[in-house]
Amino acid sequence: MTDRSAPIGVFDSGVGGLTVLRALQSELSGEHFIYLGDTARLPYGTKDPDTVVRYALQAGQSLIERGVKALIVACNTASAVAMPAMAQHYRGLPLIGVVHPGADAAVAATRSGQIAVIGTEATVRGGAYQRAILARRPDARVTARACQLFVALAEEGWTEGAIARAVAERYLGPLFGAEARERHESADTLVLGCTHFPMLRDTIRAVIGTEVAIVDSAAITAATARTLLRERGLINGVAHEVGARPLQLLATDGAARFAAIGSRFLGRPIEAREVELVDL
Amino acid sequence: MTDRSAPIGVFDSGVGGLTVLRALQSELSGEHFIYLGDTARLPYGTKDPDTVVRYALQAGQSLIERGVKALIVACNTASAVAMPAMAQHYRGLPLIGVVHPGADAAVAATRSGQIAVIGTEATVRGGAYQRAILARRPDARVTARACQLFVALAEEGWTEGAIARAVAERYLGPLFGAEARERHESADTLVLGCTHFPMLRDTIRAVIGTEVAIVDSAAITAATARTLLRERGLINGVAHEVGARPLQLLATDGAARFAAIGSRFLGRPIEAREVELVDL
Numbered sequence: 116m117t118d119r120s121a122p123i124g125v126f127d128s129g130v131g132g133l134t135v136l137r138a139l140q141s142e143l144s145g146e147h148f149i150y151l152g153d154t155a156r157l158p159y160g161t162k163d164p165d166t167v168v169r170y171a172l173q174a175g176q177s178l179i180e181r182g183v184k185a186l187i188v189a190c191n192t193a194s195a196v197a198m199p200a201m202a203q204h205y206r207g208l209p210l211i212g213v214v215h216p217g218a219d220a221a222v223a224a225t226r227s228g229q230i231a232v233i234g235t236e237a238t239v240r241g242g243a244y245q246r247a248i249l250a251r252r253p254d255a256r257v258t259a260r261a262c263q264l265f266v267a268l269a270e271e272g273w274t275e276g277a278i279a280r281a282v283a284e285r286y287l288g289p290l291f292g293a294e295a296r297e298r299h300e301s302a303d304t305l306v307l308g309c310t311h312f313p314m315l316r317d318t319i320r321a322v323i324g325t326e327v328a329i330v331d332s333a334a335i336t337a338a339t340a341r342t343l344l345r346e347r348g349l350i351n352g353v354a355h356e357v358g359a360r361p362l363q364l365l366a367t368d369g370a371a372r373f374a375a376i377g378s379r380f381l382g383r384p385i386e387a388r389e390v391e392l393v394d395l
Numbered sequence: 396m397t398d399r400s401a402p403i404g405v406f407d408s409g410v411g412g413l414t415v416l417r418a419l420q421s422e423l424s425g426e427h428f429i430y431l432g433d434t435a436r437l438p439y440g441t442k443d444p445d446t447v448v449r450y451a452l453q454a455g456q457s458l459i460e461r462g463v464k465a466l467i468v469a470c471n472t473a474s475a476v477a478m479p480a481m482a483q484h485y486r487g488l489p490l491i492g493v494v495h496p497g498a499d500a501a502v503a504a505t506r507s508g509q510i511a512v513i514g515t516e517a518t519v520r521g522g523a524y525q526r527a528i529l530a531r532r533p534d535a536r537v538t539a540r541a542c543q544l545f546v547a548l549a550e551e552g553w554t555e556g557a558i559a560r561a562v563a564e565r566y567l568g569p570l571f572g573a574e575a576r577e578r579h580e581s582a583d584t585l586v587l588g589c590t591h592f593p594m595l596r597d598t599i600r601a602v603i604g605t606e607v608a609i610v611d612s613a614a615i616t617a618a619t620a621r622t623l624l625r626e627r628g629l630i631n632g633v634a635h636e637v638g639a640r641p642l643q644l645l646a647t648d649g650a651a652r653f654a655a656i657g658s659r660f661l662g663r664p665i666e667a668r669e670v671e672l673v674d675l
Contacts, residue, residue, distance in 0.1 A: 154441070155441075155442070155443075157441075161434070161435075161437075161648060161649060161652075162435070162648075163435075163648070236652070263547055263550065263551055264544065264547045264548070264551060264553075266547070267543055267544045267546070267547040268544070270543065271543055271544060273544075273565075277561060278558065278561045278562055278565065281557060281558045281561065282558055285553075285558065368441060368442075368443070369441060372441075372516070
């Protein structure tokens with residue numbers, strides 16, 4: 116029997132997954148979380164898939180040794196390439212990535228079947244969201260665009276204001292602007308396929324207007340995790356006091372940077388001394 | 396006796412060093428170059444110094460096995476931490492990093508002693524430029540600022556226009572704006588301490604005005620290399636035809652991305668098939 120009071124493990128290549136953790140804390144307020152950011156080896160997106168599988172299995176193993184009752188893969192690259200291997204190694208453990216919940220939500224949200232996916236260069240090139248959407252709705256038309264500067268803007272904390280707005284207009288104008296609408300190529304659904312991008316949600320919303328559905332894979336992943344844990348009877352019944360959610364933060368390098376940037380992503384101050392450095 | 400017709404090796408963690416290669420090709424038009432970008436393991440800046448030393452020695456060894464007569468370390472991080480180990484391993488080989496030539500030029504250019512250094516987060520935090528400048532001029536006042544978005548702008552090719560200008564104003568305004576001048580803290584010299592930043596030189600110049608000296612470490616490193624090779628009698632006498640400069644491009648991963656982004660940095664189209672993948 117799995118102990119329902121056991122922690123939930125969340126794994127990412129860096130700090131981006133803290134947006135997923137934040138959504139999870141909001142959905143599952145009675146849970147204890149252990150977050151592991153493999154900051155020493157980021158980015159995963161440019162690495163060989165075999166390497167990413169190896170890293171993901173090491174990270175998963177490290178969280179399992181800490182007694183987690185479920186594992187959330189908040190990293191897009193690992194979600195795209197390492198889920199089958201992880202499922203095989205951790206048989207029976209609830210395991211949730213960010214790509215499939217995002218694709219489910221996109222297909223549920225679209226009316227026209229025209230879906231836009233934005234992510235990092237590596238995520239867009241890898242095509243995992245595109246494949247997952249087409250597997251669910253073969254007549255969907257998926258446009259994908261890498262929005263690399265959104266990552267830098269989110270890490271710099273420049274998520275609002277004139278610069279963020281201008282960058283969003285430049286990336287998203289071709290997907291949602293007047294010309295795309297005239298060609299009937301304007302998507303009615305936008306998937307935020309990078310854990311950094313929810314940080315820019317308000318700016319993106321201002322640029323694309325209120326008609327387009329935004330699929331925030333952090334929020335959807337958290338909702339999916341809650342459903343799965345409930346099905347398995349693994350929800351921890353005792354709600355913690357607000358502000359007292361138990362959380363362990365692990366990183367493989369750079370506690371100070373993790374704390375500085377992570378504070379914005381998690382939405383509350385993180386002290387460098389809260390971040391435990393681990394070897395994988 | 397070293398063969399003066401042997402190639403010059405240029406090493407970087409990625410494509411940024413191609414700005415240094417471009418400057419070298421311009422200074423040393425009769426030379427053959429081998430450029431090695433360790434794209435599989437970038438970024439170096441967030442890695443442990445011992446790891447960077449190990450990587451730099453592997454890259455250096457790989458270039459030496461290809462018969463280079465000199466080695467240019469175009470990577471700021473490797474220049475800051477690996478030069479002593481490389482000098483010890485490659486005794487007698489002309490070896491030039493980007494940090495010391497940049498510091499020399501900054502100290503030569505400044506009148507007031509107030510010098511600003513911009514670089515990546517890792518370069519600024521590491522403090523190598525700051526230390527090198529203070530070692531040369533102990534009364535210098537050095538302000539350093541990480542300009543992380545410049546890297547993303549350079550890689551995206553958004554080096555001119557409203558967005559680049561607004562980003563440059565936001566980063567550089569506090570260093571060179573009216574308030575800094577009123578406090579007499581405005582620098583008279585700006586060191587571009589990242590190999591990506593020469594791509595934004597025109598935009599940076601437009602923001603800081605014509606009074607501030609810009610030290611472009613790519614250009615200074617190339618000039619330093621020419622001087623050192625001349626002193627050692629290693630300049631290759633036979634100038635190649637313009638456009639026929641022999642160049643070998645090596646990378647440890649991602650030939651297509653190297654070619655796409657590298658083309659902008661090198662200032663001429665690179666085909667993915669020109670990029671040879673190597674293991675270090």
